[in-house]
Amino acid sequence: MTETSVYLAGNFAPVAEEVTATNLPVRGRLPEELSGRYLRIGPNPLVPPDPAAYHWFLGDGMVHGIRLRAGKAEWYRNRWVRNQAIAEARGEPDPPGEVHGGMDFSANTNVIGHGGRTLALVEAGARPIELSWDLETVRRSDFQGTLPNGFTAHPKLDPVTGELHACAYYWGLPHLQYLVVGTDGLVVSNEAIPVPGSPMVHDMSITGTRAVFYDQPVTFDLSSAPFPYSWNPDYGNRIGVLPFGAPGSEVVWVEMEPSYVFHPLNAYDEGETVVVDVVRHDRIFDRGAAGPYGSNPALWRWTIDPAAGKVHTEQLDDRPSEFPRVDERVVGRRHRYGWSVGLAAGDSSLYGADTLLKHDLVAGTSQARTFPAGVGIGEAVFVPRSPISAEDDGWVLLLAYDAARDTSDLFVLDAADVTAEPVATVELPQRVPEGFHGNWVADAP
Template identity: 35%
Template sequence: MEPWTSDNPFLTRALAPVFDERDAADLAIEGRIPSGMRGIFMRNGPNPQFKPDDHYAYPFDGTGMIHAVYIEDGRARYQNRWVLTTELAEERAAGQRLYHSTLSAPPHANLANTNIIHHAGRYLALFEGGAPYELDRDLNTLGVFDYDGVLPGVMSAHPKVDPVSAELFSVQYDLETGELLYLRADKTGRIDRIVPFQSPWPAMVHDIALTQHHIVAFVCPLVFDFSRPGPPATWQPERGTMVALIPRDAQAAQDVQWINGPAFFHWHVINAHEEGDRIEVVVPWYDSFSLTGSARKLELHRMIIHADTELVEDQTIDDQACEFGRINDAYLGRKARYCYVGLRAPRSGETPQVGAFEAIARYDMDTGQKVVHQFPHGVTVGEPVFVAAPESLREDDGFIVTFIHEEGRSDGGFVILDARHIERGPMAVVRLPRRVPAGLHGSWTPM
């Protein structure tokens, strides 16, 4: 792959792409991998092979590349591969870029660059502007996965998988028409529910919340309208935020309950649970949002939805900026005491980087206690993913794993922290043969 450089801030420092695919075994380890830890950590993120146009922006652009660390018997190996989409294959054949960035005119590509999950025995690279791509465990691209032709077009980048039923739940959106589509797949990967319903206005629904009986989708007042010149979306807080409560067994649009709440924006949901008619959803919360990148407040909030009275409470948990929150996935959709986030904690003399964090925080949602591990100068981290310890008995029996990026170094690192005591720093750092760019979302699959 022919390297290139760019002065676009979304293609420099921690976001600078890499240009080769590698396989490396018996990696050097600082510290010791916890006994019994055995599985695969995969993380997706944008990594354009060909130099993009001038409108390239994180996190909207760049073909997906999967970086994976395989842990077994106290040893580690590393692989990375581009998701070989149809569009990337066409560009490779042409030897140049053929598709344009999201905020440029068509044609646009399915980038398969946002998330990677394991469901019903399949590894799926997800991008909400297209259908999933299936990969095998060695990151070979097997092709588009459209659920045997049942998938109606695109799929969400953030479906939720119930840890008890193993069902997958998803909500897709259409920015032209405002239509939303609720989709459910059973534990075998067969779609058994498709329910279209209309949003009050065209908006992104990037992520959803799952509870034992509902899917929760927030339609925030970043309103899309492609008929006018300029940016395709404007912030219209006077509309408030509309909350869609979708019964997991919904069969028609009239089964969806709509509740009006306060104006805010969110990319991600950390977790949700319900107690009777009371639903709690924890989100990294923005006071506004603009595609042009204007200043905005980012905090950690709890949204409390009262389905019976149709009221929404907005509670601040912490005013320190955070994103990419995760929990122990065994508690997804149920009450979870602990969550882990990428924390913005800029160090003196450093310029913060988009898409990367200087610290990881653990929140005790019962007591409000916050514990932080601050990484050294020049080190940034990605999404913290929880890995349950073998035969774990408590919710926080396990580890937090993530890639680190060290400014000025050509190699990379994969860190393992004790989920109970992240403030103690890494239990182990697996040294990687190359730097891993800041990316988006990942998952752990036990072997």
């Protein structure tokens, strides 16, 4: 297998149809409390791409959804996220909404609910795509005229204020944009965050009082086809801290050794320091043109002292892992638990994503649920049993692909003991290709 085809082989290959299925078979018993939609998104090229010219991050977006209610799995749907090209190919009108910066991208990286809307998200300058409740494309969204450029795939929802914090970047801008989106879905602030180049900024962190930015050594590079960002250790590596409400010019940068973080687990204030737990790669985007190919992704704790200009680093777990998630109710606050996907291989092609890890960062212990041979899993999403239940009292939801059956299941596992028998398993009518992120969007109370 050539490296340019890794991200089109096996369960990375796209599915060819949009499917709607109702009343899905369930093994075990779905908790009555699960009333909402589990949504997941990833690349799924509509037209079979030339493997030599394909980068996994650039595939057309496809959203998958499973509707749970009253102990039943009411439906599964998968839909391409429309842009002009996909709409045209399917004989449909171009979705409404302006294209930003010529980047008419079919969002493929994250899907969230916010302000009563469902949004498919991508970074690097393209607009979010608003979806209907049943996952049809509604429009390219500029948040009712309040979003100046593109958005991000990884906004952070402050569980206390309900505001979304986002760090957007776009090669055509000389700075990052720190955006705050209100509970009504409108941008309420936009601060320019100065950086010395054009970094790829995949994610950010918040504490209860501060925003944290990752200005890392992956930078815009048109010579790097087809994906125009590449590993650039000479750029340096810095982490920025900015109090909420302060002007962007007041961000305090702290230098670090080169590394790359796609995904922080969470961050919180500890006195004047900021603690961030991250999945740290030694390097990224430096081998092959088909995908990220990270190196040694593992969970680390960085304790940032902005006043001293120092970061204390400590590896928390030496197993290769990615897709770290916390209970969304503790975002920005001290967390005890995290869930992540353990990788059998030491790189982040995501081949060998076969183990669900639960980290107890207070006790310093962990659980591991390794799935049977031939089963590959995706990101795990925690859903609390109730709004006031304890931090690991609830379920984790994840998709697992079974190569022997060539289909996927939605697993509902006990979040407190991920090694226990599954609470329930929903059988899907088709496989869900390897993808990126998902979320549980609970029904409005």
